[in-house]
Amino acid sequence: MKRPVALLTSLLLSSLSIADLAPMTDEDLSGVDGAGLGIVLEDYSYHAGADAAAGSLFKITGIKTSDGRDVEVNVDNIFIGGKDSAQFVDNGDGTSSFVVDPTTVNIGRLNNPLEISQRDGDDIDVRAPNKGVLEIAMSDLADPTADPCLKSGAANCNGFSSRAADASYQGERIDFGLELDAAISGGDNTPLTLYVKEAVFDGSYIRLWGDETATGSENSSDQRNLTLANIRLNMYAPDIFIASCGLDGTTCGDAVHIKHFGLDLIVGVGEIQPAMLSVTPDGNLKLEIEALPAPTATGLPTRIGTVLNDQSDSATWAATERDFYDSYYNDTIPGVKTKSNFYIGDPTIANPTFDTAGGLKVGDTYLGTSKIEGMQIQYLKMTTHDIGG
Amino acid sequence: MMKTIIKNIAPVLASIYVSFAATAHAELTAIDDAELSDAVAQGGLYLSGEFSLNEEGGPIADATYTNDCTDETKRCGARFAYKMGGNPENGWYVIDDWKGEASFEGLTIRTRRVDSGFNGDGADFDKEVLEIGLPSTMKFKNYQYNIGFASHASPNDAPGSYQQTNLYGIEIDGQVNMSGNMLIFPTADK
Numbered sequence: 001m002k003r004p005v006a007l008l009t010s011l012l013l014s015s016l017s018i019a020d021l022a023p024m025t026d027e028d029l030s031g032v033d034g035a036g037l038g039i040v041l042e043d044y045s046y047h048a049g050a051d052a053a054a055g056s057l058f059k060i061t062g063i064k065t066s067d068g069r070d071v072e073v074n075v076d077n078i079f080i081g082g083k084d085s086a087q088f089v090d091n092g093d094g095t096s097s098f099v100v101d102p103t104t105v106n107i108g109r110l111n112n113p114l115e116i117s118q119r120d121g122d123d124i125d126v127r128a129p130n131k132g133v134l135e136i137a138m139s140d141l142a143d144p145t146a147d148p149c150l151k152s153g154a155a156n157c158n159g160f161s162s163r164a165a166d167a168s169y170q171g172e173r174i175d176f177g178l179e180l181d182a183a184i185s186g187g188d189n190t191p192l193t194l195y196v197k198e199a200v201f202d203g204s205y206i207r208l209w210g211d212e213t214a215t216g217s218e219n220s221s222d223q224r225n226l227t228l229a230n231i232r233l234n235m236y237a238p239d240i241f242i243a244s245c246g247l248d249g250t251t252c253g254d255a256v257h258i259k260h261f262g263l264d265l266i267v268g269v270g271e272i273q274p275a276m277l278s279v280t281p282d283g284n285l286k287l288e289i290e291a292l293p294a295p296t297a298t299g300l301p302t303r304i305g306t307v308l309n310d311q312s313d314s315a316t317w318a319a320t321e322r323d324f325y326d327s328y329y330n331d332t333i334p335g336v337k338t339k340s341n342f343y344i345g346d347p348t349i350a351n352p353t354f355d356t357a358g359g360l361k362v363g364d365t366y367l368g369t370s371k372i373e374g375m376q377i378q379y380l381k382m383t384t385h386d387i388g389g
Numbered sequence: 390m391m392k393t394i395i396k397n398i399a400p401v402l403a404s405i406y407v408s409f410a411a412t413a414h415a416e417l418t419a420i421d422d423a424e425l426s427d428a429v430a431q432g433g434l435y436l437s438g439e440f441s442l443n444e445e446g447g448p449i450a451d452a453t454y455t456n457d458c459t460d461e462t463k464r465c466g467a468r469f470a471y472k473m474g475g476n477p478e479n480g481w482y483v484i485d486d487w488k489g490e491a492s493f494e495g496l497t498i499r500t501r502r503v504d505s506g507f508n509g510d511g512a513d514f515d516k517e518v519l520e521i522g523l524p525s526t527m528k529f530k531n532y533q534y535n536i537g538f539a540s541h542a543s544p545n546d547a548p549g550s551y552q553q554t555n556l557y558g559i560e561i562d563g564q565v566n567m568s569g570n571m572l573i574f575p576t577a578d579k
Contacts, residue, residue, distance in 0.1 A: 035575075035576060035577060036575070036576040036577075037573060037574075037575065037576065038573070038574045038575065038576040039571060039572070039573055040518075040571075040572040041569055041570070041571055041572075042507075042569055042570040042571075042572055043568065043569040043570060044523075044568065044569035044570075045566070045567070045568050045569060046565070046566070046567050047565070047566040047567075048561070048563075048564075048565035048566065050563070051563065054563065055562075055563070056562055056563020056564065057560065057561070057562045057563060058559075058560070058561050058562075058563065059559070059560050060557050060558065060559060061533075061535075061557065061558040061559075061560060062535060062555045062556070062557045062558040063557065102566075104568065104569060106507065109507070109510055110503065110507055110510040110511065110513075110514040110572075111510055111513060111514060113574075113576065115576055117576065163508065168508075169508040225474055225475035225476045225479075226473070226474040226475070226476070226479070227473040227474065277473070278473065278474050278479055278480070279472070279474075279479060279480030279481055279482060279538045279539070280478075280480055280538075281478045281479075281480055281540055282480070282540055282552045283480050283481075283537070283538045283539045283540040283552040283553045283554050284480075284538055284554050285538050285554075285556070384538070384554060384556070385554075386554040
């Protein structure tokens, strides 16, 4: 009964496929090694925002003041682009205008793209043994062991694979910014402008995997049954401006200008100390980073021992307490980092229409550099609470 | 039943094939292998589109909470809930009250060989990629959604004990400019 249909279909299809199919050689095939999906954004720019004159709006809602009045946050400009996507133009009267006109940028490099991949949890830089781990990552650091810029905020950063823009190439470093005004019903408007220049996110990633069997805290036999995560957020930017402009963005006063901002934030360390994101039974968000279990009388806590002994480098671990805790606190566990760094370089309050190459000028207010180095999150639990009542 | 349908479809298909053949009067000449090897598919896909979501509310109406767009105290948009934990006490992430219109013009999909550009990276790369050309503008009309966390997937699952905390909402009316191409390609094992 089906034969006429099949015959007809094969006739139709065969008449369409006249082209020759060339066989793939073994060499061709051996070059195919799909393990992940690389993504590069070419000539990218993004720009949105409210424009009262054009009748358009873009706002963030759902925020209330403590006395119950609605706060509407109008997003006047939100943009992502290449170098000099926005600028403060001098008005000549001590104020300046914030002008947004995004240029284009490439995000990710062909030989080092943004990547969505499935990682093997046994790898020593993942450390989630016997698990498949979903990884969403920005470009890798050019040299993963050395991240001098993130730590010190040095002016010339060579540790990144994303290149700065020059006269002949738009580069892979991203300008982005936001112009907001928070309007309280029956009250004042509070405008805020944030502009980050030539930011690099190399080496950032988020890893997610499921955990159905491991016990929760070392002293409990509860199953975690949760999605576990590791997040590393690297960000370096040579200039960040935080200003307060008039509602139309044409009368900006002085701005806070941060020269060299570096962040290297570690949230969760493999399955040694995973982060857990969940929603509580009463509908609130909870972020928890599990406490590192205390040593036991007989040696390493069971959970840590299980993780280390299942890794591909398990032979190098003597699996003694001292080795493990030494490595953890000295940030020398191979493949993973346990410490975060944070650097705010030379923040000043000044007129933002300055020469970007210039240092401090007369009249600038210098706020002092701050630096947090080697911060280790031992335990973290944050829960949102509804105070809307 | 199935057999009857197939029996009925066969002659219909045959007649479609014949009628197409009849409309193609032009003479078809054979293409030889040499000519074929010169033919490279340049075609891609150009898409424009428009969608409208729950502008007038959805099908699940509830007396106290959802899908009554005429009542400002209720929600009437679509709802998407997901849960990332296997325990009964884990709550849900929700995108709630999601509605409005959006349209775009000029989304393109094609394959492309990258062998130049990118400040030297292109020549080293020299491979085929899937290129998605982003639409230069997307227009939104009364488009909105809320991001929140809830005790149950839907308010109707637990009338009375349902709880939800909204983190924030977004409302867009106007256009978003977005230019560039997204290049997608397989990468090697790490």
